Amino acid sequence: MTVSEQFLQELPKCEHHLHLEGTLEPDLLFPLAKRNNVTLPDTFPQTVEELQQKYTQFKDLQDFLNYYYIGTNVLIQEQDFYDLAMEYFKKVSKQGLVHAELFYDPQSHTERGISLDTVTAGFNRACIDAQQQFGISTRLIMCLLRHTTVPECLDLVNSAKALIQDGTIHGIGLDSAEKPFPPELFKDCYSLAKSFNPNLQLTAHAGEEGPATYVSNALDHLNVTRIDHGINSTQDVELLKRLANDRTMLSVCPLSNVKLQVIDKVGNLPLQQLVDNNVPFSLNSDDPAYFGGYILDNYLQVNREFPQWDYNTWIQIAKNAVLGSWITEKRQDEILAQIDQVAEKFM
Numbered sequence: 001m002t003v004s005e006q007f008l009q010e011l012p013k014c015e016h017h018l019h020l021e022g023t024l025e026p027d028l029l030f031p032l033a034k035r036n037n038v039t040l041p042d043t044f045p046q047t048v049e050e051l052q053q054k055y056t057q058f059k060d061l062q063d064f065l066n067y068y069y070i071g072t073n074v075l076i077q078e079q080d081f082y083d084l085a086m087e088y089f090k091k092v093s094k095q096g097l098v099h100a101e102l103f104y105d106p107q108s109h110t111e112r113g114i115s116l117d118t119v120t121a122g123f124n125r126a127c128i129d130a131q132q133q134f135g136i137s138t139r140l141i142m143c144l145l146r147h148t149t150v151p152e153c154l155d156l157v158n159s160a161k162a163l164i165q166d167g168t169i170h171g172i173g174l175d176s177a178e179k180p181f182p183p184e185l186f187k188d189c190y191s192l193a194k195s196f197n198p199n200l201q202l203t204a205h206a207g208e209e210g211p212a213t214y215v216s217n218a219l220d221h222l223n224v225t226r227i228d229h230g231i232n233s234t235q236d237v238e239l240l241k242r243l244a245n246d247r248t249m250l251s252v253c254p255l256s257n258v259k260l261q262v263i264d265k266v267g268n269l270p271l272q273q274l275v276d277n278n279v280p281f282s283l284n285s286d287d288p289a290y291f292g293g294y295i296l297d298n299y300l301q302v303n304r305e306f307p308q309w310d311y312n313t314w315i316q317i318a319k320n321a322v323l324g325s326w327i328t329e330k331r332q333d334e335i336l337a338q339i340d341q342v343a344e345k346f347m
């Protein structure tokens with residue numbers, strides 16, 4: 001028996017794996033290119049329809065990233081970053097999202113001469129407005145691009161010192177092409193960032209295309225307390241026990257995994273194995289403009305392909321997402337109470 005879609009719509013949801021640059025829909029990309037006089041490469045699709053067609057399938061993570069980084073070129077002014085994030089908040093405010101922890105990739109902008117402060121100011125202003133207008137609480141997570149060099153990442157961390165110290169940047173993440181760049185390469189970058197603020201939270205993409213050892217190495221060498229994707233953790237039973245014991249949450253991205261051909265269908269994700277091993281995970285959209293769905297779409301597809309999950313299973317997933325969020329106990333209690341209210345209504 002599947003649960004009702006109305007229940008999943010109303011269930012208070014927390015998102016932990018969302019790249020703000022990955023919310024750039026084709027129908028915003030082209031107007032921004034025009035507004036900022038940015039010429040896209042000749043080989044890039046020239047219309048919204050052609051671009052949407054391209055987004056129906058990617059060969060792998062790198063194929064997607066090639067489009068993703070071209071897309072970032074249209075973001076120039078502080079207002080562009082604000083508009084981008086606000087479009088995302090408007091959409092997910094209608095999908096039951098109550099809390100969002102948001103990645104952004106400063107190096108994809110600083111390499112084009114756009115300052116870290118411009119990018120962060122635009123995104124942060126949108127976060128403040130999202131709280132006011134939609135009641136969505138937020139955290140910003142600055143990602144290091146693993147295809148760049150360690151000295152470049154150290155420079156970024158140093159330039160972010162004040163933003164890390166004042167908490168504007170709440171966490172550090174690690175993204176981009178995974179397999180050639182194992183997590184331990186970035187050990188010094190993580191420890192430097194943490195030295196700026198002991199309350200800084202740490203996470204990293206691992207075990208998306210890379211093996212389970214990348215997940216263990218991220219835990220051992222980067223001291224992360226969360227793993228992004230992490231689905232290949234299921235290759236290692238001892239690792240699953242460790243994740244369960246330490247309550248290390250995996251931020252899983254079902255539609256992304258299918259679009260990047262990490263898995264052939266959502267139903268083949270090892271989610272039942274995670275449930276059975278008591279490994280906490282949340283369901284997320286990753287780069288929704290590219291992967292064909294926002295957070296609710298991910299919940300709905302998982303429900304269709306895991307029809308054995310009942311209301312209790314879904315409520316536990318929603319609660320694990322709250323408990324894995326980097327928020328105060330007060331905010332956790334608020335969201336947990338909202339979940340109980342919805343549970344009462346449907347069960």
Ligand code: HPA
Pocket residue numbers: 019022061068175176177178205208256286287
């Ligand atoms: O899914 C992803 N994986 C790695 N890097 C990324 N950068 C944006 N999205 C992703």
Ligand SMILES: [Zn+2]
Pocket residue numbers: 017019175205228286
């Ligand atoms: Zn990601």
